[in-house]
Amino acid sequence: MSMRVPTANVSVVDLTCKTEKPVTYEQIKQTIKAASEGELKGILGYSEDALVSTDLNGDPRSSIFDASAGIALNSNFVKLISWYDNEWGYSRRVLDLICKFRSLSRHPTSSAQEFALCRV
Numbered sequence: 001m002s003m004r005v006p007t008a009n010v011s012v013v014d015l016t017c018k019t020e021k022p023v024t025y026e027q028i029k030q031t032i033k034a035a036s037e038g039e040l041k042g043i044l045g046y047s048e049d050a051l052v053s054t055d056l057n058g059d060p061r062s063s064i065f066d067a068s069a070g071i072a073l074n075s076n077f078v079k080l081i082s083w084y085d086n087e088w089g090y091s092r093r094v095l096d097l098i099c100k101f102r103s104l105s106r107h108p109t110s111s112a113q114e115f116a117l118c119r120v
Contacts, residue, residue, distance in 0.1 A: 010053040015080045022075035056083045060092040
């Protein structure tokens with residue numbers, strides 16, 4: 001379930017999962033933290049701070065996992081919470097896609113200004 005909280009931009013996802021194999025909430029947190037520091041850096045965030053919606057306003061990442069808000073209900077059932085700025089995060093992913101297409105085209109008339117956007 002995704003809820004639009006009473007702020008201009010930030011929303012929260014309340015994801016309840018049933019796992020095939022037993023897992024601890026600590027294992028889930030470690031896996032998400034590793035992804036946020038590795039292959040998903042800049043897209044997935046990880047926080048153990050007590051967060052409120054205004055903390056994430058303007059955050060360019062697509063999802064910020066709130067480690068302190070989730071819970072394991074048992075070894076096969078967990079509740080995960082993640083925040084996102086539904087305007088800014090989405091806009092950044094669109095810009096990422098444009099930059100990817102632009103880098104693939106290597107168009108000879110590309111200006112320095114166009115590529116400056118891709119380094120934001």
